[in-house]
Structures are given as C-alpha cells and as structure tokens.
Amino acid sequence: MALSWKARRRLSVLVLIVALPAYIVVAISVLALFDRPPFWLELLIYVALGVIWAFPLKALFKGVGQADPDATRKPDSE
Numbered sequence: 001m002a003l004s005w006k007a008r009r010r011l012s013v014l015v016l017i018v019a020l021p022a023y024i025v026v027a028i029s030v031l032a033l034f035d036r037p038p039f040w041l042e043l044l045i046y047v048a049l050g051v052i053w054a055f056p057l058k059a060l061f062k063g064v065g066q067a068d069p070d071a072t073r074k075p076d077s078e
Contacts, residue, residue, distance in 0.1 A: 004070065005063070005070055008063075011060060031045065
C-alpha cells in the first residue's frame with residue numbers, strides 16, 4: 001500500500017529530525033572503534049556514508065516539497 005502525501009511528509013520529517021542524527025552518531029561511533037585512517041580515506045568514508053543513507057529513502061522524499069496532489073483546488077474567485 002502506498003503512503004499518502006501527508007503520511008510521507010510526516011515520515012520524512014521524522015526521518016530528518018530523529019533517524020538521520022541517530023545514523024550520524026552510529027556511523028561516527030563505529031568508525032571510532034578502529035584506528036584513525038589517513039585523512040583522504042576518512043573523508044571518503046564520511047562522504048560515502050553521507051550519500052548512502054539517501055538512496056533507500058529516495059521514494060519517501062520524492063515529491064514531498066510539492067503541493068499536496070490530493071488536495072481539492074478552490075475555483076478562482078473571478
């Protein structure tokens with residue numbers, strides 16, 4: 001079942017406010033368990049982790065910034 005626009009919007013806000021900071025904390029904590037790699041490798045790892053989280057959530061964020069397509073339009077008052 002597909003989520004409604006309003007549900008996707010609420011879920012995307014929840015992901016950005018709660019899940020993304022938690023993902024960042026977990027990623028940094030896991031990387032802190034190992035010896036610090038060279039700067040270029042560390043930068044590459046953080047860039048990759050910064051991009052990878054968005055791919056599974058692409059469908060959730062798609063179209064959320066647009067107007068609600070299910071809302072009924074009011075006729076122009078002319």
